[in-house]
Amino acid sequence: MTESVQRFPPLERSAMTERQRAVADEIAAGPRGSLKGPFLVLIHNPELASCVQAVGEHLRFGTAIPKPLIELAILVVAHRWNCRYEWFAHARIAREAGVSADMISELAIGELPSPMSADEALVHRFSVETAWDGRPSEVALNKAEAIFGRPAVLDLIAIVGYYTMLAMVLNAAQVPVPDHPIQLRETPAMRPPTQVD
Numbered sequence: 001m002t003e004s005v006q007r008f009p010p011l012e013r014s015a016m017t018e019r020q021r022a023v024a025d026e027i028a029a030g031p032r033g034s035l036k037g038p039f040l041v042l043i044h045n046p047e048l049a050s051c052v053q054a055v056g057e058h059l060r061f062g063t064a065i066p067k068p069l070i071e072l073a074i075l076v077v078a079h080r081w082n083c084r085y086e087w088f089a090h091a092r093i094a095r096e097a098g099v100s101a102d103m104i105s106e107l108a109i110g111e112l113p114s115p116m117s118a119d120e121a122l123v124h125r126f127s128v129e130t131a132w133d134g135r136p137s138e139v140a141l142n143k144a145e146a147i148f149g150r151p152a153v154l155d156l157i158a159i160v161g162y163y164t165m166l167a168m169v170l171n172a173a174q175v176p177v178p179d180h181p182i183q184l185r186e187t188p189a190m191r192p193p194t195q196v197d
Contacts, residue, residue: 006173006174006175006176007172007173007174008040008041008044008173010040011040011043011044016043017046019046019047020043020044020046022046023043023046023047023049023050023053024039024043026050026053027039027049027053030053030057031057031060031061032053032057037085037089037166037170037175038052038085038166038169038170038173038175039052039053040175041169041170041173041175042169052165052166055158055162056162056166058155059155059158059159059162063152063155063159064148064149064151064152064155065123065148065152065155065156065159066119067097067098068094068097068098068099068120069119069120069123070097070159071090071093071094071097071099072094072099072103072107072120072123072124072127073123073126073127073156073159073160073163074086074090074094074159074163075087075090075091075094075099075104075107075108076107076124076127076128076131076160076192077127077131077159077160077163077164077167078090078163078167079107079108079110079192080131080132080164080167081164081167081168081171082171083166083167083170083171084177085170085175085176085177086163086166086167086170087108088177088178091104091108103116103120107192110192111192111193112124112192112193112194112195116195119147121194121195122140122143122144122147123144123156124194124195125137125140125194125195126140126141126144126156127156127159127160128191128192128194129194130156130157130160130161131160131164132191135157136157141153144156
């Protein structure tokens, strides 16, 4: 585990305010099952934690985008922002969702994963363009809308933005990162290649 000084150390329940305890319970009662990851940081601002967890719950558990594709997008964001904690958490979740170890390894070093299904290639391109350029290209956006529908396109844009925010929170907080068998390469995150039409 990487050692660092946490800027927002985890709060014992006894040290929480009444509002912090209520939000912690709200988060633990949902699909996350406990207060963990970025929410150990965000609970220092319970109003923010409550809003953020509601958005995240929808994006991870309530969208029509298949879970492996959501996790693919999250790994692109973790690579973009060199967020080791986000990478640690979601490389495991991605593997459990069916993303291949080879794809995860290639994403970790910014390579174009190969092979990819048409949907994987589209979500990869859409996520890279959004994370690096601030928006998807017209081609990627139109294809995503045709395949997933307009509401899901907004979800995919929001996934990139949401996990960018969490990456910044986690990086700024210096949350300790357990070891993972597929390590994120910590280098300036160069824009990875994508499949072209």
